[in-house]
Amino acid sequence: MSILTKGYGRVTLGTGIIKIEFDDKTVVDFYKRPTDKTFTKRIEFFDDKSINSWNIKNLGREQTWLKPEVLWLDYSQFNFRCKSTNGEWLELIVNNDNGQTYWIKKNKTTIFLTWEEYLKQMFAVERLADYKQKIREQPSDMADYIRYEGRDCFKVKSLKGDWIEISTTDNCDNGQSKSQIKSGWIKWRRGNKLLINYYTTS
Known part of the structure; x- marks a missing residue:
């Protein structure tokens, strides 16, 4: 499946793009604030044998809020605009329609790229x-x-x-x-x- 941005006008371009590298064991927790102890949303990947590709658990439900820059699981692409950073935390625009943001913690799966890169x-x-x-x-x-x-x-x-x-x-x-x-x-x-x-x- 593929979702690709085409010139959203209401959402800030931010400081760059966060590419999340994932496999069938990847879990991404999203927080409202970096100080929160409990995640607000969680994305879990798995190897979906029925489509012979990576997939996200309960994808239909998650897509009610999850509208990132690129979601193309067949090509392992899961990209977000990065609005800001705070130490080890990244503020991501998780919904390019309405500008909703959540925070995730930096780790080895999060790759930051400037828009030029x-x-x-x-x-x-x-x-x-x-x-x-x-x-x-x-x-x-x-x-x-x-x-x-x-x-x-x-x-x-x-x-x-x-x-x-x-x-x-x-x-x-x-x-x-x-x-x-x-x-x-x-x-x-x-x-x-x-x-x-x-x-x-x-």
């Missing part, structure tokens, strides 16, 4: 269809734009403020695009709204 790992990114923007030669609205004909299927090379540096990739069309870009810039965010779709895998 995260986006550079993506299979591809594309511009949002409902936010028209040109590809610029430099990270500035005043910079000359690059003429591009072809499908949006870009790799992220670097990040600078609201801008990401992109290049074309053979991932989507086997290099058959009419245009090739070695370096161009698009905006990846406006405030807390993503201006791109990203794809973690093909």
Whole structure:
């Protein structure tokens, strides 16, 4: 199963992404506050032989509150926006629809990535269809734009403020695009709204 974020506008982008590495024995406890002694929510993974994949116990019930950045169990992807940190604790946005947050404790299964690190790992990114923007030669609205004909299927090379540096990739069309870009810039965010779709895998 797969849930992928597509430009949530009301929820903060936070400081980066927390990737939770899991197997069939992983248990993740969520707390309302770092000072709480008892967890509020618990996610338990298991090896679901009926679908030949990892699964979450009582997933239907848990999905009433659990709407993370990415939930793609077939590809072992369980990712959250990280709103803040407090010592050994991480405040995660557990519901990208309403901004609900819970806290989890750092451990060997929690991997923090900045947005730059995260986006550079993506299979591809594309511009949002409902936010028209040109590809610029430099990270500035005043910079000359690059003429591009072809499908949006870009790799992220670097990040600078609201801008990401992109290049074309053979991932989507086997290099058959009419245009090739070695370096161009698009905006990846406006405030807390993503201006791109990203794809973690093909």
